[in-house]
Amino acid sequence: MRVRAQMSMLFHLDKCIGCHTCSVACKNLWTDRKGAEYMWWNNVETRPGTGYPTGWEDQEHYKGGWWRDDKGRVHLKIQNQPVGLARLFFNPNLPQLDDYYDPFTFRYQDLFDSPQGDQQPTAQPISMITGDEMEIESGPNWDDDLGGSGIYARNDPSLDGVDPDVRAQMEEIERVVFNYLPRICNHCLNPSCVAACPSGAIYKRAEDGVVLVHEDKCRAWRMCVSACPYKKVYYNWSTGKSEKCILCFPRMETGQAPACAHSCVGRIRYMGVLLYDADAIEEVVHAPDDELLQAQMDAILDPFDPKVIAEAKAAGIGDDWIDSAQNSPAWKFVKEWGLALPLHPEYRTAAMMFYIPPLSPVMSTIERNLVKLDLGTEEHDFELFHQLEKARLPLEYLANLFSVGDHEVIKKILRKMLAVRMYKRRQSVEGFVDGATMAALEAAGTHPDEVEAIYKMTTLPTMEERFVLPPYHREMAIEELNDPLAHKGAVGVGYIDPPRRGA
Amino acid sequence: MSGNEMLFVVFPYAAFALLVVVSIARWRLHQFTVSSMSSQLLESRRLFWGSIPFHWGLTLILVGHLAALIVPRSFELWNAVPLQLLLLEITGMALGLWALFGIVVLISRRIQVPRVRSVTTTMDAVVLGVILAQIVTGLLIAIGYRWGSFWGTAVFVPYVRSLLSFSPRPELVAALPVVLKLHVLSFFVFVAIFPFSRLVHIITLPLNYLTRPWQKVVRNAPEPYVYQPSADEFLTRR
Known part of the structure; x- marks a missing residue:
């Protein structure tokens, strides 16, 4: 066992209202620069839908992630090493700018310079790359709230494997359904961007698991962009360097939550330490499809286990980090309560950001296999509880997103969440919890104490409970690298080389 | 000092000195600027037709030139058989035309595609111009002064070797036709602009990708070092 720590973010999809505040906070902080205008390190997609960049889940097209051959060996989907070098001059799997969108602004001066006329003047949209006038034809959230519609949903690869009848029903206007999926870099345990970088410019930080691009070492071979199955490495066309989500490590090092999580209006995001076994990664990566998810969950270690604590200390993880891991909301949701799953584990990158799948809208009831939209009484909770396969958002769809197609995993989670809802509703509305609800709790594999804990962490957590950030002791790390007295009176240490375009 | 000495002794040494000194300085002080500056994100289809012939054509031709410099005797022996000489000349000519096709596509792409034009710097134009001059003069030599791979070992190799051994003999190239001189000079210009342009990406060829763990x-902390004991090297090829 070799214990390492991972800063892990958790997304409670039931609470996401799709407001894009996270995206804007991230944009303002990190990507409001030339060459980065089109990048959204954090984006929010409407699901079912094609996402950003368009169709990023189509790995036959983009060749992201890893694949396992018949003999159980695992290969990078885009290339082996010699092929990687041979394709330095041209990468056949690179997404094009139009797969993202042509970043635009408006010529606001037109509003002042226009000649007098009958109509109000308008600001002409212009490309932020060429400065030429343009028609705006796409954007990072172009299909916002249209996800459920046939136009965008039909092209969602995660709908493959969903029963054709169910798909047909989903396209009926009464059944159109969508939910939101916020995405950042998953800071994987087996990142394919790292493996694909010919220069070795990308690495995973041992102390907190953040995956970073060393900008000085990046040579614009751009294999990382294709190799990341989540399309979360971006190529800055101006500086000629790849960039990606840095999990706001400068904020975390100073005790602040990442900007996307901090600004989250729905308070859907949680942040905490997960301890994992680095020796188990090999096993996770090579596990067959049906054992993949479990293998990854097993690689996450119990921070209360004395053996794990001893090993963690031996690996140089301090008491304060172990303490954080024990209080981590990520640990609670992912392992203790078993409610959260990684996005697309079948990419075999062992993604370390976790999602609590959404309970599909429960404002509908099922009657003779048809969905009625009128609001029902509490009894309908039970109806859904026992017939989750008839939920408006098909289990198969969620299973394709989060559990390699295993919808039993999703069902278990949704039942537990529904049980929490039923229990708290009986308790607060009717003042007592009846036997049927207690039976439902038992069927969902939970008990009142756990229900109260889940309820509290879901609905009433304080900032400190949502973001359990360990102390980084960067000041001590810096002291070991640089003599603080030598830099006395100076502003920071090191030198600044402006990120200007090379010739 | 004669003009010939200026061009074929002072200039090449100055160019190589620039290459070494400025490349090291840029690497150490401004490594952020060292990049191949790919524009594939902005335009891909024409890059395919330009970049692949351009890079592979030039790389293979460069390998041929280096081989002539390093093992001229083997070259002469190979060329002693007329059929083999013909084969080598045809291969060289084909590669040159392939590279010419590539650079023409690349230049037209730079001019015609608005997105690519907007990221094009003056140095990009200079680089393309110098390389175009090299390809064109090389092809003109191949056509006008036939069997270059045959006489080249006798004419150019002693000159280049004299430079490399720091006992320059510019008289060896003094009487050559203008096209041949231009071909040599444009290479020295290439060397001189190398450290100031995106050409530096050539020395960053990431060969260690072939052997490093995935x-x-x-x-x-305590100091940045690559932390990879054996178990970290998972997914090394089995």
Whole structure:
């Protein structure tokens, strides 16, 4: 066992209202620069839908992630090493700018310079790359709230494997359904961007698991962009360097939550330490499809286990980090309560950001296999509880997103969440919890104490409970690298080389 | 000092000195600027037709030139058989035309595609111009002064070797036709602009990708070092 720590973010999809505040906070902080205008390190997609960049889940097209051959060996989907070098001059799997969108602004001066006329003047949209006038034809959230519609949903690869009848029903206007999926870099345990970088410019930080691009070492071979199955490495066309989500490590090092999580209006995001076994990664990566998810969950270690604590200390993880891991909301949701799953584990990158799948809208009831939209009484909770396969958002769809197609995993989670809802509703509305609800709790594999804990962490957590950030002791790390007295009176240490375009 | 000495002794040494000194300085002080500056994100289809012939054509031709410089005797022996000489000349000519096709596509792409034009710097134009001059003069020599791979070992190799051994003999190239001189001079210009342009990406060819483990985990403290004991090297090829 070799214990390492991972800063892990958790997304409670039931609470996401799709407001894009996270995206804007991230944009303002990190990507409001030339060459980065089109990048959204954090984006929010409407699901079912094609996402950003368009169709990023189509790995036959983009060749992201890893694949396992018949003999159980695992290969990078885009290339082996010699092929990687041979394709330095041209990468056949690179997404094009139009797969993202042509970043635009408006010529606001037109509003002042226009000649007098009958109509109000308008600001002409212009490309932020060429400065030429343009028609705006796409954007990072172009299909916002249209996800459920046939136009965008039909092209969602995660709908493959969903029963054709169910798909047909989903396209009926009464059944159109969508939910939101916020995405950042998953800071994987087996990142394919790292493996694909010919220069070795990308690495995973041992102390907190953040995956970073060393900008000085990046040579614009751009294999990382294709190799990341989540399309979360971006190529800055101006500086000629790849960039990606840095999990706001400068904020975390100073005790602040990442900007996307901090600004989250729905308070859907949680942040905490997960301890994992680095020796188990090999096993996770090579596990067959049906054992993949479990293998990854097993690689996450119990921070209360004395053996794990001893090993963690031996690996140089301090008491304060172990303490954080024990209080981590990520640990609670992912392992203790078993409610959260990684996005697309079948990419075999062992993604370390976790999602609590959404309970599909429960404002509908099922009657003779048809969905009625009128609001029902509490009894309908039970109806859904026992017939989750008839939920408006098909289990198969969620299973394709989060559990390699295993919808039993999703069902278990949704039942537990529904049980929490039923229990708290009986308790607060009717003042007592009846036997049927207690039976439902038992069927969902939970008990009142756990229900109260889940309820509290879901609905009433304080900032400190949502973001359990360990102390980084960067000041001590810096002291070991640089003599603080030598830099006395100076502003920071090191030198600044402006990120200007090379010739 | 004669003009010939200026061009074929002072200039090449100055160019190589620039290459070494400025490349090292840029690497150490401004490594952020060292990049191949790919524009594939902005335009891909024409890059395919330009970049692949351009890079592979030039690389193979460069290998041929280096081989002539390093093992001229083997070259002469190979060329002693007329059929083999013909084969070599045809191959060289084909590669040159292939590279010419590539650079023409690349230049037209730079001019015609608005997105690519907007990221084009003056140095990009200079680089393309110099390389175009080299390809064109090379092809003109191949056509006008036939069997270059045959006489080249006798004419150019002693000159280049004289430079490399720091006992320059510019008289060896003094009487050559203008096209041949231009071909040599444009190479020295290439060397001189190398450290100031995107050409530096040539020395960053990431050969160690062939041997490094897939994953890379780095610990920040106490000092940044690549942390990879055996178990970290998972997914090394089996």
